[in-house]
Amino acid sequence: MATDRMTVADYVAGELAAWDVPYVFGVPGDSVIPLLEALRQKQRPRFIPTRHEGAAALMASAYAKLSGRAAACVSDAGPGAIQMLNGVYDAALDRVPLLALTGGLPTRKVATHWPQDANLDLVYTDATVFNHTLTAAPQVTRILPAALRAAHERPGPARVGLPVDLQREEVAGAKTTGKPDYLTRQPAPDARDLDAALHLLRTAARPVILAGRGARPARQAVLALAEQLDAPVLCTLPGLGAVPGEHAHYCGVIGEAGTQAAADVLGAADVALVVGSTWWQPAFVPRGLKVIQVDSRRAHLGMTFPVEVALPGTAEAVLGALRDGLRAQERPGWRAFWVRARAGWHEELRRADAAAEGHGEGVHPAALMTTLAGVLDPEAVICVDTGQHTYWFGRYFFPDRHTVLVSGHWRTVGFALPAAIGAALAAPRRPVVALAGDGGLGMTLTEFTTAVREKLPITVIVCNDGRYAEEEELQARARVQPFGTRFVNPDFAAFAETAGGRGIRVERVRELEPTLERALRVDGPVLVDVRVAPVIYERPKPVAARDPWAARTETEAREAATGTASDEIGRDGDPHHEGDGAGASAAAGREPIARRLWGRGRQRERAPEKV
Structure with a gap:
């Protein structure tokens, strides 16, 4: 002292x-x-x-x-x-x-x-x-x-x-x-609470694991427990990257910025193990869902949703204790359901990949996200602003070990660029990307000069369509004339150059992948101005609007008519399954989507370019 x-x-x-x-x-x-x-x-x-x-x-x-x-x-x-x-x-x-x-x-x-x-x-x-x-x-x-x-x-x-x-x-x-x-001391769960959680998991018919930001240090424990329970894994947006996108149990992000697969799976579940998250959008949560919450912060337990069992402690320690108390279980009907839902998401990814190759004027937002997933270092930090691009990112970005930072509950616009500066200082050896809409970037654009002064190698990607896209579409959904949503942008790339960084424009899909790879090699601040096409984002249908588990009977009826068994559904596009899926993709002249994305830009030796 x-x-x-x-x-x-x-x-x-x-x-x-x-x-x-x-x-x-x-x-x-x-x-x-x-x-x-x-x-x-x-x-x-x-x-x-x-x-x-x-x-x-x-x-x-x-x-x-x-x-x-x-x-x-x-x-x-x-x-x-x-x-x-x-x-x-x-x-x-x-x-x-x-x-x-x-x-x-x-x-x-x-x-x-x-x-x-x-x-x-x-x-x-x-x-x-x-x-x-x-x-x-x-x-x-x-x-x-x-x-x-x-x-x-x-x-x-x-x-x-x-x-x-x-x-x-x-x-x-x-x-x-x-x-x-x-x-720095961590709490530990009570033995009686652990027993109550084990009972719920053993007797669950349709368990699901929801991984948030706090689950990131326990990636292997999450995956091992998912396999032991024969359960799917969903992520929150801040938890994206807690499990790899290629894992056979992963069904995507839950919520409006998520996948229909995740919405269907959570909507049909009877027990949810929530690890390191306070996410809660009631429309996506089925009535009667029993929740086990794991969090290292006691104040988070039951803070935003009702909890059947609260387990304070680190994700790794608590999940390890749960694994020790469980035997491997098979739930074939439940597995067939979530495998089918996952296959539907992979079909969406294939369509997005096709959009990357075939979209006309402007860059399709889904194509930007799938391409970014392929070229980005798996250890990168991605700071995502608040806006419609957030939805496209959550649904179409295929994660590895990435860390995603968002303005989670506050949802302020203009978050991405300042957050990228803070992240670059917190993790100087990791690539850092700011993904922003043009509305949000316009609010904090001058902080690019802060990155230049600090010589921070951040990559800023702006989705440029000259409008507050989310607000415009919300007005249209409310059946009113969109009003006050259009604006005039500066030349973002020219601004970056004037500020002492690097500025690059992308106007066509074919320019996207080589431009992003080039930008990520720059040893200094770089801004990539992507002219995105004005595409309407279709939100996932939550359980409040439908009953995904009851709807499974329609699929089963089709299976009976065609002679295709439930456990055959969804193999196409599953990177962990050889056979039908790989053959179908090959017949179409295209690799499964996961393999295509993971093959882009992975583990390449790159010489940095100076600003």
């Missing part, structure tokens, strides 16, 4: 370093000058200047989502702190640790109608797990550690307000504390 006579600003910088907070993202301002000077002198944590306070908070939030470690963001008083709030809410609703430091007016000016005065304690109340403004310098040695503990314990954003005059005051006998060991 460091002990010395120091100012409040010095103490803040020292305490952040003691807690191993690596970065402070933000915009300079007159009410944080003493703090920035302390950061400059100590050089740890490192200050990353940004173009907008909201983007700074999104960078810190994305850093925490990827690394599990807290980062900080800082703003000037008043307007800067208000603009930072959007990114703070992203961390709040996705429950990741973040420290927001807001500058403040001199204490004697508060509540005197002085410029930039705002009641930030009130403004930040709903978005934080800890929220306090210093009123005396000695408070900082108690308040800042308490804020950092709260951010990790609950977890979520903590805010500390720092009036500029107090930042300059000395604090006698101040000692930095550092992160206590207890914050």
Whole structure:
């Protein structure tokens, strides 16, 4: 512990370093000058200047989502702190640790109608797990550690307000504390709860595993349990990559940004094992579904959906305990159902592949996603913005070991580019891609200059169709004339070049694969402007609108008429099955979709290109 006579600003910088907070993202301002000077002198944590306070908070939030470690963001008083709030809410609703430091007016000016005065304690109340403004310098040695503990314990954003005059005051006998060991300890489930979960899984007729972001460290345990239960595996959008897309039990992403296969499978299930996720869209959930939830954070258990059995603990430890208590089971009727559903998804992937080769004007969004899956390094981080392209990505991106970052519950537009900057700093050895719509990118485009200054090798892909596509289609579905959804875009590629990066345009499908491969070789920020075709996205039909399990009888009747057994259905396109599927694809002159995608750009030696 460091002990010395120091100012409040010095103490803040020292305490952040003691807690191993690596970065402070933000915009300079007159009410944080003493703090920035302390950061400059100590050089740890490192200050990353940004173009907008909201983007700074999104960078810190994305850093925490990827690394599990807290980062900080800082703003000037008043307007800067208000603009930072959007990114703070992203961390709040996705429950990741973040420290927001807001500058403040001199204490004697508060509540005197002085410029930039705002009641930030009130403004930040709903978005934080800890929220306090210093009123005396000695408070900082108690308040800042308490804020950092709260951010990790609950977890979520903590805010500390720092009036500029107090930042300059000395604090006698101040000692930095550092992160206590207890914050790293993991909970464990009760033996009775484990027995209750085992009973549900043993007696389930149609079990399913739903893997979220928290399941990523337990990939092998998830797959082994799926095989033991003879159960399909679905992923949430943030959980994409928790299991490989080629695995025979994987049926895609659940939800509106997902596959019909996943919607049918969850809609027919009677027991769901939810691992590391708080996803819940009621329209996709059948009545009477019994849920077993596994999460390392106790606060997540039962937070967004009713739970039959709650199992606190890491995914790997809890799934290992469940496996030890189960024997391998066969559920042939259930297996035939989800294998057939999976085959339907693979047929969609084949159609998307055909679109990549045969679509006319503009690039079909599904073709962009399937091609990106083929050329992207399997360890890449993909930061996906909020918009219609999110739906296309969730349904048609075929995952390997990729990590996907999204604005999950907050769903802010403009997330992808700032998130990619935070991700590149969190994982400097991994390729990082930002996938954005033109509406979202337009909101945070100037942060591309931040990536250029930091020399971050991120690839920004923008789906350019000159409209807020999701809002336009929602208006059409509401049977009103689309209004206010069209805009004029800048030349994105030219902007990237002007900013000191690389800019590339793609206007035709045949240009897509070689352009993406070239962009991913650039050793520096590159922006790929893809002119996408205005294609309507058809949402999966949720269980609220149909009964997928009852509908199986129609298929069984067709099987009886044709003499095709249930377990023969769905082999075509299954990369783990030899025989009929491979033959059918070969007869059509095309490899199964999984093999085609996995063959594109995998494990190639690439010499990086300089910006």
